[in-house]
Amino acid sequence: MEKLTAKLSESILDKLSMDFLRNQVLKNAYGNDDTVIAGLDPRILLAWYLFFGLVPWFVSDIPFLLGCFLLVMATTLLARVAGLVLFLFALGVFSQTGYLFVVTLLFGGDASAVAPLLILTLKVATISLASVTVFSGLDPDKLSNGLMWYGCPERLSFSISYAYRMLPMLMEEFQNVLLSYRLRGNPPAHETFGGKVRYLIYQVKIIMQSFYPLMLNTAKRSRTTVEALELRGYRYAAVNKSVKKIKLAALKVTYNDGLFLAISFLVVAVAVLISTLL
Amino acid sequence: MNAVEIGGLTYTYPGVPQPTLRDISLQIPKGDFLAVVGNNGCGKSTLCKALNGLIPHFITGTMEGSVRVCGLNTLEYDVGVLAQKVGYVYQDFENQIVRPTVLDDASYSCLNYAFPDYLERGRAALKQCGLEGREEEYVWQLSGGQTHLLALAGAVSLRPDILILDEPIAQLDPMHADRIYAVLRDLNENHGKTILVIEHHTEYIADFCKHVMLMKDGQVRWILPTENALQRVEELEECNIFPPQVTQAAYGLRKGGILPANVPLPTTVADGEKAFAGLRYIPREKPAPAAPGGESAVSVQNVSLSYRSVKGEPHTVFDGLDLDIRKGEKVALIGSNGAGKSTLMKLMVGLLKPNAGTVSLFGEAIGDKKAEDLSRQISLVYQNPEEMFIKDSIRADIAYAMEVRKVPEWEKRTAELLERFRLTELADRDGRLMSGGQMRRASLAIGIALNPGILLLDEPTANLDIATRREIMAVLSDMKDIIQTAIIATHDMQLVCQWAERIIVLRGGRVVADGPRDEIFARADLVEQVGIRPPEIFTMGQALDRRALCYTIDEFLSSFQEA
Numbered sequence: 001m002e003k004l005t006a007k008l009s010e011s012i013l014d015k016l017s018m019d020f021l022r023n024q025v026l027k028n029a030y031g032n033d034d035t036v037i038a039g040l041d042p043r044i045l046l047a048w049y050l051f052f053g054l055v056p057w058f059v060s061d062i063p064f065l066l067g068c069f070l071l072v073m074a075t076t077l078l079a080r081v082a083g084l085v086l087f088l089f090a091l092g093v094f095s096q097t098g099y100l101f102v103v104t105l106l107f108g109g110d111a112s113a114v115a116p117l118l119i120l121t122l123k124v125a126t127i128s129l130a131s132v133t134v135f136s137g138l139d140p141d142k143l144s145n146g147l148m149w150y151g152c153p154e155r156l157s158f159s160i161s162y163a164y165r166m167l168p169m170l171m172e173e174f175q176n177v178l179l180s181y182r183l184r185g186n187p188p189a190h191e192t193f194g195g196k197v198r199y200l201i202y203q204v205k206i207i208m209q210s211f212y213p214l215m216l217n218t219a220k221r222s223r224t225t226v227e228a229l230e231l232r233g234y235r236y237a238a239v240n241k242s243v244k245k246i247k248l249a250a251l252k253v254t255y256n257d258g259l260f261l262a263i264s265f266l267v268v269a270v271a272v273l274i275s276t277l278l
Numbered sequence: 279m280n281a282v283e284i285g286g287l288t289y290t291y292p293g294v295p296q297p298t299l300r301d302i303s304l305q306i307p308k309g310d311f312l313a314v315v316g317n318n319g320c321g322k323s324t325l326c327k328a329l330n331g332l333i334p335h336f337i338t339g340t341m342e343g344s345v346r347v348c349g350l351n352t353l354e355y356d357v358g359v360l361a362q363k364v365g366y367v368y369q370d371f372e373n374q375i376v377r378p379t380v381l382d383d384a385s386y387s388c389l390n391y392a393f394p395d396y397l398e399r400g401r402a403a404l405k406q407c408g409l410e411g412r413e414e415e416y417v418w419q420l421s422g423g424q425t426h427l428l429a430l431a432g433a434v435s436l437r438p439d440i441l442i443l444d445e446p447i448a449q450l451d452p453m454h455a456d457r458i459y460a461v462l463r464d465l466n467e468n469h470g471k472t473i474l475v476i477e478h479h480t481e482y483i484a485d486f487c488k489h490v491m492l493m494k495d496g497q498v499r500w501i502l503p504t505e506n507a508l509q510r511v512e513e514l515e516e517c518n519i520f521p522p523q524v525t526q527a528a529y530g531l532r533k534g535g536i537l538p539a540n541v542p543l544p545t546t547v548a549d550g551e552k553a554f555a556g557l558r559y560i561p562r563e564k565p566a567p568a569a570p571g572g573e574s575a576v577s578v579q580n581v582s583l584s585y586r587s588v589k590g591e592p593h594t595v596f597d598g599l600d601l602d603i604r605k606g607e608k609v610a611l612i613g614s615n616g617a618g619k620s621t622l623m624k625l626m627v628g629l630l631k632p633n634a635g636t637v638s639l640f641g642e643a644i645g646d647k648k649a650e651d652l653s654r655q656i657s658l659v660y661q662n663p664e665e666m667f668i669k670d671s672i673r674a675d676i677a678y679a680m681e682v683r684k685v686p687e688w689e690k691r692t693a694e695l696l697e698r699f700r701l702t703e704l705a706d707r708d709g710r711l712m713s714g715g716q717m718r719r720a721s722l723a724i725g726i727a728l729n730p731g732i733l734l735l736d737e738p739t740a741n742l743d744i745a746t747r748r749e750i751m752a753v754l755s756d757m758k759d760i761i762q763t764a765i766i767a768t769h770d771m772q773l774v775c776q777w778a779e780r781i782i783v784l785r786g787g788r789v790v791a792d793g794p795r796d797e798i799f800a801r802a803d804l805v806e807q808v809g810i811r812p813p814e815i816f817t818m819g820q821a822l823d824r825r826a827l828c829y830t831i832d833e834f835l836s837s838f839q840e841a
Contacts, residue, residue, distance in 0.1 A: 231374075
């Protein structure tokens with residue numbers, strides 16, 4: 001039994017390692033560029049998101065919300081979102097509404113509390129899943145092109161894709177700095193309960209301290225990047241209108257986009273129909 | 279026509295009292311392949327930045343004189359126009375890559391300068407740089423050599439007439455270094471590009487460059503054809519440039535009166551064969567290698583390890599690896615980029631856990647050890663010293679591990695280590711702000727602070743210029759007596775030959791050869807297969823006599839005499 005718990009705790013720790021986090025972030029950003037969702041036009045998807053990210057807030061009709069929820073669940077599945085993101089989503093939804101139900105039951109409430117809580121849960125879940133579909137289903141480049149088409153400044157869209165380009169490197173470096181602490185540091189013994197608490201505090205402290213060398217290393221690196229950006233014409237592109245035109249010329253609405261919108265519309269229409277029939 | 283014309287150029291960085299470039303006048307003809315050599319801080323990089331307009335448009339300061347590239351006066355045109363004439367690849371090239379995918383990055387400049395055919399230009403540049411077929415890959419999936427080629431493609435895509443590369447092969451294994459230079463030669467000969475390289479590796483200069491320019495104290499000493507330039511052994515050595523080993527050996531023979539003074543010194547192995555034809559090999563008794571014995575220090579048994587990958591199947595690094603390293607051995611771990619050297623080291627210090635099999639230190643499995651004990655037994659010095667600087671001064675960094683373990687007299691030991699590695703004067707500075715050699719020394723001091731029984735060094739001489747490399751090599755041989763067992767992962771074959779007693783060759787996560795240097799370098803199949811390359815002087819000795827196994831110039835000089 002003891003062995004089993006040891007093994008279990010080890011595997012959980014393993015799951016939460018930096019390596020795992022890095023892998024999940026990368027998977028989320030780049031691992032699903034061949035899905036149906038990733039193939040859609042970002043402008044269409046952003047417009048779609050405008051509907052599913054806003055409308056549920058203002059409607060409290062259960063069949064309609066349920067219909068929307070099922071739809072965005074389907075799109076999330078189609079986008080093949082990374083496990084960690086889905087886990088965070090579930091945790092988020094529970095922390096928003098699920099615990100309310102538990103508390104209601106504890107204080108003598110009954111099942112009648114389910115209906116109002118369900119509405120809130122559905123709203124939150126629908127909107128979150130719609131966000132997950134758009135922001136993790138699209139690769140950062142497409143997303144930033146879409147935003148640019150809607151008039152967001154070029155600097156914002158460059159920042160998004162540059163951040164994603166740097167992310168893997170930064171995470172690897174962060175991991176190495178953390179490893180430096182692990183190799184040279186002397187963590188408190190963590191056999192007893194008190195020790196475990198101290199160990200946790202120690203680890204949090206190390207993680208925070210690791211940011212300091214990371215920042216300095218990044219600052220050192222950016223000296224070259226700034227010069228290179230100048231040479232590569234970054235500043236010229238920002239003032240040249242034709243560059244934006246060339247960039248956005250690659251965006252194209254296809255048959256799939258039409259189909260995607262049509263199906264979404266159909267699902268919403270059916271949901272509204274059901275709710276009027278009931 | 280001249281690609282570059284400089285007249286009376288003097289330049290001073292803002293806030294610096296002395297000018298960095300002093301009264302430079304020169305012409306570089308179109309189609310030249312020029313190597314720029316000189317001491318650290320002699321103004322090589324500054325001169326190159328004056329060619330692409332970064333100086334004076336982006337980096338201000340006071341500039342006198344005129345610089346013309348392809349007929350354009352750099353004062354009259356902005357960086358954007360000049361960047362399309364002069365391509366620049368930095369020494370820390372990975373920082374000039376700003377886009378996530380390969381094709382994106384290669385075509386990025388063209389997009390910014392509003393070329394409608396930017397994708398075609400990017401593709402063409404990738405093809406010229408030998409990265410065809412990798413267009414859709416992500417930049418962080420590329421190896422070091424491929425990343426460098428991508429940085430080059432990004433510069434080539436604008437179709438500049440001049441290409442400048444700052445230390446292109448400092449971080450690469452010999453195979454990748456050859457590829458970079460093959461690409462540069464192709465660009466030079468078949469596409470008419472003028473190429474400037476800042477280069478310390480004189481072997482490559484001898485093989486590829488047409489002219490050499492020597493800079494000293496912000497001035498140009500001379501520009502000469504390569505064969506003549508490399509003859510000037512004393513002048514070059516004075517500036518910490520070391521001519522090819524063949525040339526150095528010939529120079530030694532000339533000084534000893536064995537070669538006539540009026541015959542030019544050879545610069546390549548092929549020239550050397552002719553020049554040294556009159557020499558005879560004198561076989562010498564070699565001391566028999568000490569029989570390996572003693573207890574096991576590191577033992578890797580049947581270890582398998584795979585990484586999660588972003589897509590698809592996990593990537594397998596090791597599958598059933600067995601390895602045994604005994605106490606007191608000095609081991610070099612070699613193999614091309616990505617053969618699993620760094621991963622193996624991380625397994626040994628317990629930073630990675632194998633999926634199967636065990637890693638033991640001194641007969642005890644790592645999993646059973648406390649982290650505390652582990653760090654006293656084994657220590658790892660990273661390839662990138664910056665990642666080891668976790669405190670705000672070198673003194674604090676060296677002291678850290680001892681301080682948190684409450685080692686008695688840790689302050690005294692810190693002072694001793696600072697002294698030993700000649701860092702006392704720099705003790706209060708942040709490690710990141712020091713020079714390459716100083717950073718290396720500091721990282722070594724941090725590595726041995728706890729007096730570990732086993733020391734692991736990941737690429738201790740990568741990214742250093744030749745003079746600093748020599749210095750670090752001296753430090754390493756000096757350390758031999760204070761560390762018992764040491765393992766170095768490296769591409770640097772001179773280091774391997776001079777330092778290691780046992781060489782382990784990794785390829786694709788498997789040990790393909792294991793033995794002393796005579797055994798490893800005598801095997802031609804390994805040289806082919808793994809891309810390892812013995813030092814030039816060894817190849818020279820072999821070309822003259824198959825029995826000759828010389829690893830240093832001194833050994834060569836004592837093994838070959840007048841017939």
